[in-house]
Structure formats: structure tokens, C-alpha cells
Amino acid sequence: MVNWNSPEEIARDEVIVERLIHIVCGVYLWEFTISLDFEWSLVTFRKRFTWPLVPYFLSHYFALGVTIAFLFLMDAHTHLDCRAIISFMAVGTGSMAGFNRLPRMVVWSMDQRCVVPLCLLLASHWGVILWGVIETGGFWQPGVGCIRYTSNLAVLVTFICAICVDAIVLALCAIKLIGIANAWSRLPNLLFKDGLIYFIVVLLSSLPSAIMVGLHLNPVMDVMLATPATYITVIAACRAVRHLSDYSNDTPAIVMSLSAPRLPGRLFTRNVTRRASLPVMITEPRQSIHIDVNTRGLTGGVLLSVPPFYEKCIEFPSNPTSLDSDHIA
Structure with a gap:
């Protein structure tokens, strides 16, 4: 031994x-x-x-x-x-x-x-x-x-x-x-x-x-x-x-500036009391999808990545008094 x-x-x-x-x-x-x-x-x-x-x-x-x-x-x-x-x-x-x-x-x-x-x-x-x-x-x-x-x-x-x-x-x-x-x-x-x-x-x-x-x-x-x-x-x-x-x-990504997002499971919060102007600008640098949402009086942000082959249409109401995830088509 x-x-x-x-x-x-x-x-x-x-x-x-x-x-x-x-x-x-x-x-x-x-x-x-x-x-x-x-x-x-x-x-x-x-x-x-x-x-x-x-x-x-x-x-x-x-x-x-x-x-x-x-x-x-x-x-x-x-x-x-x-x-x-x-x-x-x-x-x-x-x-x-x-x-x-x-x-x-x-x-x-x-x-x-x-x-x-x-x-x-x-x-x-x-x-x-x-x-x-x-x-x-x-x-x-x-x-x-x-x-x-x-x-x-x-x-x-x-x-x-x-x-x-x-x-x-x-x-x-x-x-x-x-x-x-x-x-x-x-x-x-x-x-x-x-x-x-x-x-x-x-x-x-x-x-x-x-x-x-x-x-x-x-x-x-x-x-x-x-x-x-x-x-x-x-x-x-x-x-x-x-x-x-x-x-x-x-990786391609969608970047959205919204009001106080809460994860998981929801992209938007309910009962948004402040009115907002939501002009959308879409660009595609380096095979990426970037959506910048300019708001007045809203803060916060969400970063979501999507596969290159996946595209979504995002519809914003003209009077955004209540935003929730149902607005995503």
C-alpha cells in the first residue's frame, strides 16, 4: 500500500x-x-x-x-x-x-x-x-x-x-x-x-x-x-x-420604449393614464429589426429578440389609454 x-x-x-x-x-x-x-x-x-x-x-x-x-x-x-x-x-x-x-x-x-x-x-x-x-x-x-x-x-x-x-x-x-x-x-x-x-x-x-x-x-x-x-x-x-x-x-431584435413593462408574460402594462404620441420608425441595419417608439411622459423599455425569419405587425391605437398585449397582431 x-x-x-x-x-x-x-x-x-x-x-x-x-x-x-x-x-x-x-x-x-x-x-x-x-x-x-x-x-x-x-x-x-x-x-x-x-x-x-x-x-x-x-x-x-x-x-x-x-x-x-x-x-x-x-x-x-x-x-x-x-x-x-x-x-x-x-x-x-x-x-x-x-x-x-x-x-x-x-x-x-x-x-x-x-x-x-x-x-x-x-x-x-x-x-x-x-x-x-x-x-x-x-x-x-x-x-x-x-x-x-x-x-x-x-x-x-x-x-x-x-x-x-x-x-x-x-x-x-x-x-x-x-x-x-x-x-x-x-x-x-x-x-x-x-x-x-x-x-x-x-x-x-x-x-x-x-x-x-x-x-x-x-x-x-x-x-x-x-x-x-x-x-x-x-x-x-x-x-x-x-x-x-x-x-x-x-441576433435580430425588437426594441420598444414603453411605460413600465412587467415581465414575464406581458409586453404592456394596463391602465396607462398618460396620453402618448407613438410615431414608429422601422430600420433594418445589419439584418436586424429595430422599432423605436418615441413617447411623451412614458418611461421604461423592453428588449425582445426574434429569429431572423420571424416578423410581427404591431398595431398601436390612436388613443392609447389602455395598452395590453392584445394589441399585438
């Missing part, structure tokens, strides 16, 4: 972990490079910048900073402030995955019934992450380099919490997307599909890491799969954001 705590086995595992982290860092640097086209399209205004992209960039660049810190930590031959670097890596590693859950609030149109509980859930998860940061430390050992230590319990709880939080977020998104799924748009199906793929990737990458920590074969093997799991999660989340952004820019 293998003695997992023998010096020879631990030394062999350290070599495997070092090579594995170098491979993962190389993969992420390649992923970062191929994503520069997406970021350049935002700089040149080919794509519109919206607030859900803020968590994307925070996660993306935290991952880049952690990657650089990993390379310095493993390849340095001079004295380093290991405690500061490892603390930054612990915060950055938690932030890499944590920030990508924030844009899910958009699916619920920032409804407080979902946003408040979700914020409390994410805050509790951040508390677990910060607990892991406190339990993590390091020191410099001449001839060896930075020695990192952490709490197995903190690592295990962090992975379990991450899986549970992602499952809850996916369930909330599914509940909302099922409610707004209709013939007008493939967007709910896309969001649900990307969310499901993301959750499966997180589960498949985090579960082996949690099992390794639970087995506690030796200190090196406890954290062997933690770094690859985190990077896989970040890459999957960032690709989902870019995929959704590409869909939003390439």
Missing part, C-alpha cells in the same frame, strides 16, 4: 503540482490572449458596455493577477514577501469565481424579491472565502522558496459552498427563464443552456477537489486540484459572458 505521507511521495507530488500549475497558467494566458478581441470591440464601441461586464472584467483581471503571482511564487530564487503574495492569491482566487455570479441578477430584472436574498447568499459565501484567506499563509524558506499553508476545513467548506451557491443561482435563473420563454426569443433558452453548462463544469471541476481535501492523503495532494478547478470555473464563466454578448450583438 502506498504511504502517501512519505517524503518521497510528497516530493513527487510537489513536482506534479508545480507542473500542473504551470500548465494551467499557460492555458489561462492563452485564454486571456484570445479574449482581447472581445475587449477591443468594447474599446472601439463595436459592442456596447453594460454593467454586467464589470464583474466579468474584475474576475478576468483578478485571474490574470493570480496567474502572474503563481509564476513569481514558483519560479523566484530570491527572498519574497510570501505572506502578502499568498494572501493576494487567496483573495484573487475567491474573487475569480465570486464576481461572475453577480450578473445573474439581470435575469430577474433586478427584482428585489430575488436580488436581496441573492446578495445575502453571495455575502455569506464571501464570508467563507475571507475565512479561507485568514486561514491561509506562507513564509520564505531558504533553498526551497515560499511555503504555503492553509486549513483543509476552510478549503473543503469553500468548495462545498461554491457548489451550493451555483446550484441555487442556476435554480433561480431557471425559474425566471421558464416564465419568460416564448416564441419571440431564443434568449431564455440560451441563458438556461449556458447556465446549465456552467454549473456542470463547476460541479465536475470542484467535486474532485472537495473529495481530495476530504480524503486528506497528504498536504500537497489536498490542494493539488484546487487551482485547476478555479481556473476552469473562471474560463467557463467568462466564455459564457462573451457568448451572450455575441448573441446580443448578432
Whole structure:
């Protein structure tokens, strides 16, 4: 039977972990490079910048900073402030995955019934992450380099919490997307599909890491799969954001400015008391259908995507004192 705590086995595992982290860092640097086209399209205004992209960039660049810190930590031959670097890596590693859950609030149109509980859930998860940061430390050992230590319990709880939080977020998104799924748009199906793929990737990458920590074969093997799991999660989340952004820019859409729309299921609200002037302008740039409705005294907006082959006639009454979904022919 293998003695997992023998010096020879631990030394062999350290070599495997070092090579594995170098491979993962190389993969992420390649992923970062191929994503520069997406970021350049935002700089040149080919794509519109919206607030859900803020968590994307925070996660993306935290991952880049952690990657650089990993390379310095493993390849340095001079004295380093290991405690500061490892603390930054612990915060950055938690932030890499944590920030990508924030844009899910958009699916619920920032409804407080979902946003408040979700914020409390994410805050509790951040508390677990910060607990892991406190339990993590390091020191410099001449001839060896930075020695990192952490709490197995903190690592295990962090992975379990991450899986549970992602499952809850996916369930909330599914509940909302099922409610707004209709013939007008493939967007709910896309969001649900990307969310499901993301959750499966997180589960498949985090579960082996949690099992390794639970087995506690030796200190090196406890954290062997933690770094690859985190990077896989970040890459999957960032690709989902870019995929959704590409869909939003390439798919035909109908844009309507109306009074306080309520989703799901209704495009118009009842009992509109203010009179409105509703001149309609239809244009078709880049194979898209855009309808701008100029109103007086009305606010709000709805964005609906339609397949390229689908067209609808929208009839507006001359005296719009009561608008509802029946006005769509």
C-alpha cells in the first residue's frame, strides 16, 4: 500500500503540482490572449458596455493577477514577501469565481424579491472565502522558496459552498427563464443552456477537489486540484459572458420604449393614464429589426429578440389609454 505521507511521495507530488500549475497558467494566458478581441470591440464601441461586464472584467483581471503571482511564487530564487503574495492569491482566487455570479441578477430584472436574498447568499459565501484567506499563509524558506499553508476545513467548506451557491443561482435563473420563454426569443433558452453548462463544469471541476481535501492523503495532494478547478470555473464563466454578448450583438431584435413593462408574460402594462404620441420608425441595419417608439411622459423599455425569419405587425391605437398585449397582431 502506498504511504502517501512519505517524503518521497510528497516530493513527487510537489513536482506534479508545480507542473500542473504551470500548465494551467499557460492555458489561462492563452485564454486571456484570445479574449482581447472581445475587449477591443468594447474599446472601439463595436459592442456596447453594460454593467454586467464589470464583474466579468474584475474576475478576468483578478485571474490574470493570480496567474502572474503563481509564476513569481514558483519560479523566484530570491527572498519574497510570501505572506502578502499568498494572501493576494487567496483573495484573487475567491474573487475569480465570486464576481461572475453577480450578473445573474439581470435575469430577474433586478427584482428585489430575488436580488436581496441573492446578495445575502453571495455575502455569506464571501464570508467563507475571507475565512479561507485568514486561514491561509506562507513564509520564505531558504533553498526551497515560499511555503504555503492553509486549513483543509476552510478549503473543503469553500468548495462545498461554491457548489451550493451555483446550484441555487442556476435554480433561480431557471425559474425566471421558464416564465419568460416564448416564441419571440431564443434568449431564455440560451441563458438556461449556458447556465446549465456552467454549473456542470463547476460541479465536475470542484467535486474532485472537495473529495481530495476530504480524503486528506497528504498536504500537497489536498490542494493539488484546487487551482485547476478555479481556473476552469473562471474560463467557463467568462466564455459564457462573451457568448451572450455575441448573441446580443448578432441576433435580430425588437426594441420598444414603453411605460413600465412587467415581465414575464406581458409586453404592456394596463391602465396607462398618460396620453402618448407613438410615431414608429422601422430600420433594418445589419439584418436586424429595430422599432423605436418615441413617447411623451412614458418611461421604461423592453428588449425582445426574434429569429431572423420571424416578423410581427404591431398595431398601436390612436388613443392609447389602455395598452395590453392584445394589441399585438
